[in-house]
Amino acid sequence: MFESAELGHKIDKASYDRELPVLREQLLDVQYELLQSKAFPVIILIGGVDGAGRGETVNLLKAWMDPRHIETHAMGEPTDEEASRPDLWRFWRNLPPKGKIGIFFGSWYTQPILQRVFGEIKGAKLDMYSDQIVRFEQMLVAEGALILKFWMHLSKDFQKKRLKALEKDPKTRWRVSERDWLHYKLYDQFRETSERVLRQTSTGEAPWIVVEGVDEHYRSLRIGRIVAESIRRRLDEEKAGKRRSLAAVAPFIPAIDKLNVLEQLDYTQKLSGKVYSAELEELQGRLALLTRDPKFKKLAVACVFEGSDAAGKGGAIRRITGALDARQYDVIPVAAPTEEERAQPYLWRFWRHVPRKGRLTIFDRSWYGRVLVERVEGFCSEADWMRAYAEINDFEEQLSQSGVVVVKFWLAITKDEQQRRFEERQATPFKRFKITEEDWRNREKWDSYVAAVCDMVDRTSTEIAPWTLVAANDKMYARIKVLRTLCERIEAAMKVRRT
């Protein structure tokens, strides 16, 4: 993959000086058009070999464009807030919003490659990371991002020369550390590992662009041009309205016999008040102890509540929070996204609330809105919600891998029971605010919601994050089932040995 980047590409100073003003004007031009259109975010990754001009390139890009609308992120060691969350959290929090350019100096590739070079992980694990990255970038692209991945390359001889030259000049000596020489000694492993990762992650949507780092004029002009032209092309596509034709999908067809996972539930299950009180006390006590157990500090919990309107999500959530230390949890009510959230991929607003170790986040409605309300109401395209299943599974896998227990409840009630509860709410002055015109409208789409729920369960109930379907016609039964499931999931997670 590096062959073309070891040929000694060069551009003479005269050509460089002639071309530069044109390029800078182009860059500023596309930058302002992007900013005004707010059409998409641009994510630029700068990776590669030490001494190949990564830092200089980032500086140049910021000098050539308006630095006020470029966010640069030097991803060094994670902070402690970052270290206690899934690996990708720190990148999510730094994604540029639509209209802006974000440059990542060091990226989601850095840690996997270094870990492999230093022998901390095996090849299979590296391949798994590559695979995760491909899916992550696919999602970003599908959400509209333009991703430009530059790999700055130097041959081994040249790297040595470059480091020596930097060391010789008093002005640049500070830039060469022992770490750089250590990396140099590992050049061959680094090259082999990088090539493997680049090969696996160079996709049609987000290809790697390898740039020879020897000649400053060559590499600068080349990168500048690619940035300008890529943004230009995307802007033109957007204006022409011919943004990527998304893969056609086979429409889902509901089972013909009407048999489905929601119909299968036994809605007659009930608990007496007495049994309920006893079990509630026992389970709340159990949950209280579990979440105060020292082992819980290595875990976190993301608890998702979805369900029909009036299915009793709020009541179930309060039975959980009643057992928790108020300092330990957050409940996130999910409503319409804010302006800042709308300028980001749809999962961004949930990544914001991913719990740290030792904490619980309870989502009252969640990222599943994408495949429920957004699907049924047509708020997103078919292709968007179709791809969401896989994206959500990836998200939950990342949570799970980092020790977050993902517990998902669908509270199901029958159509008759919903009617009864709506009427009851309307008759009670204190509860009237809970029922709106929209609730009645949603009810008319009952069958579409049933189909969406069944698809959701089929496609996102996974070993690591199974759905628990709760027949909730009897509130007491439902609450106990929710509490018990939560306790069991936490207990199971505690048994797994964690480092």
Place this chain on the structure above:
Amino acid sequence: MFESAELGHKIDKASYDRELPVLREQLLDVQYELLQSKAFPVIILIGGVDGAGRGETVNLLKAWMDPRHIETHAMGEPTDEEASRPDLWRFWRNLPPKGKIGIFFGSWYTQPILQRVFGEIKGAKLDMYSDQIVRFEQMLVAEGALILKFWMHLSKDFQKKRLKALEKDPKTRWRVSERDWLHYKLYDQFRETSERVLRQTSTGEAPWIVVEGVDEHYRSLRIGRIVAESIRRRLDEEKAGKRRSLAAVAPFIPAIDKLNVLEQLDYTQKLSGKVYSAELEELQGRLALLTRDPKFKKLAVACVFEGSDAAGKGGAIRRITGALDARQYDVIPVAAPTEEERAQPYLWRFWRHVPRKGRLTIFDRSWYGRVLVERVEGFCSEADWMRAYAEINDFEEQLSQSGVVVVKFWLAITKDEQQRRFEERQATPFKRFKITEEDWRNREKWDSYVAAVCDMVDRTSTEIAPWTLVAANDKMYARIKVLRTLCERIEAAMKVRRT
């Protein structure tokens, strides 16, 4: 201050059970009205003696109200991201938006009190913190927040009894740590220090409410009622439109002789291209070395650019960033606030961008918008911008105390020069986007802006954060002056010994 809280207040269980349902309904009622009106944020601080029921109270409040709209923040040890910024940064980032309730368990009072009790700071320093807190809370209240500060008190004897009782019960034993007993031994110092701080910080806008923690029923009902009634009263005030009559202020009267700091500048100062190039190179090199000096890791820089339209802020900023490592700085262009920012006090959106140690943030326009455009255009009331001077000075003092060098530039051009630049911009296709109708409109208010700028300089040019007024009719002269000032300020800060 604690006399009434050592009387042995009690409420019997029967009264408690009778009153509780009414209280809970009130609480839910005000909470939903608050949520729907989005009228103001409610900030509840829970402080006090160990074992006085602080945790239980927070749990109860969340159980009684809808926990989905309450944010709880247990402010323990700062994370590393927090520790490398001013003390109040972690509270700013956690302020509840309008319509929500934020409970701080441990607050801006915790560290000063503990530091004093453990002898880490002197009384004078404690008083200084109290003073800072009073001004901080005044600002929050002026921005609309309702602040409720509860202090849970126990007499010394009772604290001992409580800790022993908790220790005896296997279910609560985990809650008593060695630290609690250590605190108990320091009870007298703790009481004395707390009383001093409570006395100094109990203000009309945000009084302390001391609650005896002995009887659970008493303290819970009391706090619940105060919360319900305070929110109720504020909601009613808002509805009646009779929100606090703000202190009348003497309107500023510009000096009669028209002599002012902007008129005083010598706009004829110029540099030749040759001198400019030489000085630019020298100063950029100096800045590059300064920001890469190991000593710089203990500092940070917040650089503010304000100035007339077309005064050359962007160009000056680029001359600075051209000398910096792209990974080390952010440029924040300040435009209209986002939805999330509008739900917070006006300084919130600048606190978000306060640089960590070792980093620079350059603000292209800033918090001074409050006393410039917002004042002149009438976007905020006279009382709002009048108080802003002191609030801004407090903000910059906090930055400065934590090692952030605050460097503020006003780029001044004459009215004729502005006219010339506007016309030039309109004639250049590439620069036309930089000039809008609004720029021409602002120009009509030239004199009002001059008055606002002069007041701003008089009131916010302080020893720790002086304004540098730059005559910018000659761009080259202005850029050199900016760069030189910045270098000198960083150099001066490096000479101060820091721990």
